[in-house]
Amino acid sequence: MDLGGINPVILIATLMASAVPILLAALGETVVERAGVLNLGVEGMMVVGALGGFVIAVETGSPMLGFIGGAVAGALLSLVFAALTQVFLANQVATGLALTLFGLGLSSLGGQGYNGIKPPPTGQLLPDALADLPVVGPILFGHDWMVYFSLVMVAVLWWVLKATRIGLIIRAVGESHEAAHALGYKVNRIRLMCIAFGGAMAGIGGAYLSLVRVPPWVDGITAGAGWIALAIVVFASWKPWRVLIGAYLFGGITVLQLNLQVAGSVIPVEYLSMAPYLITIIVLVIMSAGRKSNGAPASLGQNFHASR
Amino acid sequence: MLRLEKRPTPSRFWLYATPPVAVILTMIAGGILFALMGKNPVEVIRTIFWDPLFGEFAFYLRGQLLVKAGPLILIAIGLALGFRAGIWNIGAEGQYIMGAVIGASVGLAVFPTESRWIFPAMVIAGAFGGWAWAMIPAILKTRFNTNEILVSLMLVYVAETILAKAATGFLKNPEGMGFPGSRNFSSYPAAQNAFLYEPLGLHWGGVAAFVTAILAYILLTRHQAGFQIKLAGQAPRAARFHGVSPARLVVMCMGISGALAGMAGLFEVTGPAGQITIDFNTGYGFTAIIVAFLGRLNPLGIVLAGFIMALTYVGGEMASTSLGLPDAAIQVFQGMLLFFLLAVDVLTNYRFRLAVGAH
Numbered sequence: 001m002d003l004g005g006i007n008p009v010i011l012i013a014t015l016m017a018s019a020v021p022i023l024l025a026a027l028g029e030t031v032v033e034r035a036g037v038l039n040l041g042v043e044g045m046m047v048v049g050a051l052g053g054f055v056i057a058v059e060t061g062s063p064m065l066g067f068i069g070g071a072v073a074g075a076l077l078s079l080v081f082a083a084l085t086q087v088f089l090a091n092q093v094a095t096g097l098a099l100t101l102f103g104l105g106l107s108s109l110g111g112q113g114y115n116g117i118k119p120p121p122t123g124q125l126l127p128d129a130l131a132d133l134p135v136v137g138p139i140l141f142g143h144d145w146m147v148y149f150s151l152v153m154v155a156v157l158w159w160v161l162k163a164t165r166i167g168l169i170i171r172a173v174g175e176s177h178e179a180a181h182a183l184g185y186k187v188n189r190i191r192l193m194c195i196a197f198g199g200a201m202a203g204i205g206g207a208y209l210s211l212v213r214v215p216p217w218v219d220g221i222t223a224g225a226g227w228i229a230l231a232i233v234v235f236a237s238w239k240p241w242r243v244l245i246g247a248y249l250f251g252g253i254t255v256l257q258l259n260l261q262v263a264g265s266v267i268p269v270e271y272l273s274m275a276p277y278l279i280t281i282i283v284l285v286i287m288s289a290g291r292k293s294n295g296a297p298a299s300l301g302q303n304f305h306a307s308r
Numbered sequence: 309m310l311r312l313e314k315r316p317t318p319s320r321f322w323l324y325a326t327p328p329v330a331v332i333l334t335m336i337a338g339g340i341l342f343a344l345m346g347k348n349p350v351e352v353i354r355t356i357f358w359d360p361l362f363g364e365f366a367f368y369l370r371g372q373l374l375v376k377a378g379p380l381i382l383i384a385i386g387l388a389l390g391f392r393a394g395i396w397n398i399g400a401e402g403q404y405i406m407g408a409v410i411g412a413s414v415g416l417a418v419f420p421t422e423s424r425w426i427f428p429a430m431v432i433a434g435a436f437g438g439w440a441w442a443m444i445p446a447i448l449k450t451r452f453n454t455n456e457i458l459v460s461l462m463l464v465y466v467a468e469t470i471l472a473k474a475a476t477g478f479l480k481n482p483e484g485m486g487f488p489g490s491r492n493f494s495s496y497p498a499a500q501n502a503f504l505y506e507p508l509g510l511h512w513g514g515v516a517a518f519v520t521a522i523l524a525y526i527l528l529t530r531h532q533a534g535f536q537i538k539l540a541g542q543a544p545r546a547a548r549f550h551g552v553s554p555a556r557l558v559v560m561c562m563g564i565s566g567a568l569a570g571m572a573g574l575f576e577v578t579g580p581a582g583q584i585t586i587d588f589n590t591g592y593g594f595t596a597i598i599v600a601f602l603g604r605l606n607p608l609g610i611v612l613a614g615f616i617m618a619l620t621y622v623g624g625e626m627a628s629t630s631l632g633l634p635d636a637a638i639q640v641f642q643g644m645l646l647f648f649l650l651a652v653d654v655l656t657n658y659r660f661r662l663a664v665g666a667h
Binding site: 040080083084088089090091093094095097098101102103104105106108109112223224227230231234268270271273274277278280281284285288289305 | 314396398454458463647
């Protein structure tokens, strides 16, 4: 069952794994933006999470602790953003950019002793008997636990945002911070918690890159994944289920172009490797064309200062 | 407990005091970072901020300052115009690369013709390359309302791929014995951006940076378009009633910043870098964002900020060779500077008050 040297079953199985980093980061950013905060520092939080996760996994030998370390590292960096935008009321776009520049520098500084070192492997979750089943085996059962974790998070966030009180408060803060404030909610405190959650998710996504997708450690390991995650949030109209579709679409394109490169396609390598970025642009254009608001939270990117 | 209170009018004192305070705070925080890395913080800070100006090798390093500051100033002024109007072109790095590639292509296409018109033609081609690359997000923004931040950034990665293709393919030196990289412009005088006055490090890029700063200052303070830019940033609704077309503003601001970034790329590749290589670009397009904010989005402030940032580059290289400080530490240092700048900036529009009672 090969199409031009590419096996579709393996393609689907790999795209599910390759989409995990951007899926997690985009889910986190969805919550942040639903609370009305635009954090452009996803790339920085991911790359710091990648470093934190990598260092802890290598030093302790436990990938599990590594992912937790990635989450903590991402959340810590996001708190810098939270402090600047929520306490010092700094411009969110500028602060997000600063976070990315700072994070990239920090990870390249901290990762210097780790070039070329491999992390402990993150194994497959379910027994081989299931994973070896034809077709459904690799797609449904052959993954490590993070793939399932990312899928569970899609469902959890969908449910939290749609059906719970917490979700309602987050959305209220994002749609109209004045009204939420008048109702007695601590706008900046709620946003701060959402930002920290987004940082943790981006950090886990980054850790998945450094622990599973691209070991050994290389400088600038994220290569724009954080920015693509931001684009996916727009693509998904701020809805968790559509984030899943966007991330898998994007993961599929990435895996496909890599496979085409390996299979020796007639399209030159350079054009294949720019394909993910070009397709992201095209998708953004399609999603934003002809609509005025495209479902963005009304207070997105605006700081709130309680004058009363 | 302290609480923030909005000032009736922005503080003029803090408007000017913010950048120096941020630089000093960054020196302190950076010193702590360097100390944690096992370096002597005083020595590192002195190597970065003092030695390039007054140290043993200052006669050479002072020249390097303008070499680094030139492109940063040129790019940052363009970006600042957009930032003022709320138009976020953050893909200057891509426009810088495309300007260099297209400008260099024009020069290399006519190699080895000697004519005094070649270099000016290359500068125009470079500006065109950057302009055209910036027009992609600009037109997508005006026609389809697509987010210019994400598109301009995605195009950086595309530009880097094109650069790799240029260095290893269509611009590769046919006499380069198979090594990647274009012909070196230092051996092609008609297309070379040579130093006009070497002790100061002045080449045409530096001249362009100063001229642009003056023109941009006049634009912002004396011209209708400058007024529209400021109005659109501070009061978008009022700007619309005033008859400012948002679409025209996007095309203008993105176009100017793209053209300036493209020119900066061309000056760099024909001068200090010397040739198109896979990694001739060193992130000036991103650092220029910090320069724009450090200069308070004001053209004259940006000239000063460009020199301060150049100091961190030149001094950072010194610290890297003489003290073994990793290059990445300088990147962290520059990032910190932007953080402190944004944090201190709160004092321009707000003041801290001691709140009495429960809060």
